[in-house]
């Protein structure tokens with residue numbers, strides 16, 4: 001039997017519709033237009049695509065979009081100066097600095113300079129700590145998107161064994177916190193985990209976020225499990241002059257023969273990231289202004 005394919009693209013579109021409705025309410029009832037500032041340093045081609053999509057989708061949802069394109073050689077001082085200005089700007093409710101930054105810039109320093117209330121990526125140390133300790137926080141967009149897909153597919157996650165492969169600060173660790181908060185039993189695995197395949201085989205929910213193309217094999221998956229593939233790996237085309245191929249961290253063709261449900265790459269988790277960013281921006285705008293939060297957009 002072949003797994004159900006989880007349509008992240010369609011689900012993300014439905015979240016963006018809800019964001020647009022919530023944005024419309026804030027404007028009509030309170031005269032408040034949520035504003036998102038997108039900061040891109042340098043010319044990384046994928047980052048250019050992602051930031052353009054963020055700006056376009058923010059505008060389509062009725063928000064104000066503030067775009068800041070900075071040269072590759074921008075200094076830390078200049079970038080921190082911009083962030084100070086955005087922190088102080090009452091029309092800006094969400095600030096994101098696109099990652100990765102050029103290597104001469106200290107990402108942790110830059111992210112921690114963002115006002116935590118405007119940190120719609122949820123990467124600030126104070127938001128990371130609040131999430132890890134079960135307090136209200138801004139939640140990182142990719143893990144938030146994964147949780148929404150899982151809840152939509154499974155409903156109550158209580159007692160499910162979730163294995164998260166990957167321990168990054170922006171996906172693996174917050175994903176584990178969110179799953180714990182939803183009462184799953186959580187294992188965090190990584191490249192040094194003994195018998196990684198054996199651990200994955202115990203998972204009712206398997207989240208792969210390692211950045212290694214096709215690393216999770218079909219026979220690592222428990223029959224019927226729900227598999228969330230966070231990996232977005234670009235491989236050269238198999239034909240000369242063709243376009244690069246995007247593949248996930250899971251061997252999709254093999255896994256779909258065993259899993260109960262699985263996200264594809266592209267079209268799975270990726271589109272949820274931007275939809276959740278927009279949802280976080282509306283939530284931030286409401287919180288900053290002491291207004292009721294649109295609860296359908298929070299977890």
Ligand SMILES: Nc1nc2c(c(=O)[nH]1)N[C@@H](CN(C=O)c1ccc(C(=O)N[C@@H](CCC(=O)O)C(=O)O)cc1)CN2
Pocket residue numbers: 046049050096097098099100121141142232246265266267268269270271272273274
């Ligand atoms: N400040 C941030 N930087 C980065 C984040 C982030 O959440 N905040 N995440 C990633 C990049 N990213 C958003 O910024 C992102 C990645 C992928 C997608 C997406 O929709 N992917 C599509 C495929 C698109 C393609 O062809 O490349 C899919 O999977 O279907 C959206 C956003 C790193 N940086």
